[in-house]
Amino acid sequence: MRIIITANNASIDAPFSPRFGRCAYLIVADTESGEWEALPNPASSASGGAGPMVVQFISQQNVEAVITGRYGPNAFTALQAAGLRGFVAKGRTVRDVLEKFKAGEAEEVFAATGEELHGGGRHR
């Protein structure tokens, strides 16, 4: 199964990012083979709408699920529309989070888990 984990750097050993829309990198990992690849997040510095933008990007990466720290309302609506499963987890590195996911310790979410924090929607 191919999944995406949010990260602060371009490595499987990078710190795990609890931010979804504005994380620096997205680590695409294969849970069976252990192969991984780092993709820069095109939404990380979007002036607004980072949530829908990152989901649009992820929907083109042929993955089934996302693991991050929390989902804002716009991001979660988009995630559902894209037919992607969303999980939340805690961990120091992306590798920690991947291992937790494989051990069934990541929690699947069915609603937004936090208010959008950074873009805050439209410009104020």
Added chain:
Amino acid sequence: MIIAVASGKGGTGKTTIATSLALALAEAQHEVAYLDCDVEAPNAHLFLKPIFTQNKDVDLLIPVVDENQCTGCGVCAEVCAYHAIVVLGGKTLVFPELCHGCGSCTLMCPEKAITETPQQLGLLEAGETPQGIHFARGLLNVGEPMAVPVIHQLKKWRDPRVTEVTIMDAPPGSSCPVVESLREADFILLVTEPTPFGLHDLKSAVQVAREINIPAGVIINRDGIGDAQVEAFCAQADIPILLRIPYGRDIGEGIARGKNLIDIRPEYHGIFQNLLADIAQRLAHAPEIAA
């Protein structure tokens, strides 16, 4: 002449100065208009006491996608600068709270599958004050994040260029709503307080004024508190300090009771009338930046 009163930091006395300036000028027989552009928290009406006789809704046009005509081609998502419309799983999704109402998606949709529906963002109100000031304000609906269209519509509704003197009471900060409030001004009064916070935000406000190429001067309110760093900054940045209003408990108490500065300290009638003359003279001597 359009004089904008801005501050960077909130709570420096922007509205206190803007309202008393308007009153002093109206008293000196100038034709004065006042636009309260602080649409997230307009409060100048508490001091100028206009009687509102006209109002108008502010709408934003939000796209609505006809699913039967939409092919999921994604052109709308590509042209949207705000990611307010995305195509996911072949379905087009609109996020109204991200939409700036620019109309690009509607214009570019090859299937003509998008129509627009007005969504009310806020309200404009206008009326005369007892002193004959043409007062108008914008009021953003609670929970709406976008102030710019309300300010923009306010300026279209009550053109600040038609009166002899228009005072624009800008929002605090240095983001888009501030730029929208300042962009047509002839002169910007930057109200600050001599504290590290006042200085920090004054620097941002000065950068905005420079970026939009409008001459500015500083008013130091609550003079006597804090330190001398604001003065040092103004000297170094070559920004004139036009006025200092001393810190005084009587002023704070009076404002809290809804009194105007010129009523609490009558000498400010003349001081604000002189301020207009000072600004006019500065503009006359700096035509290359005033243009």
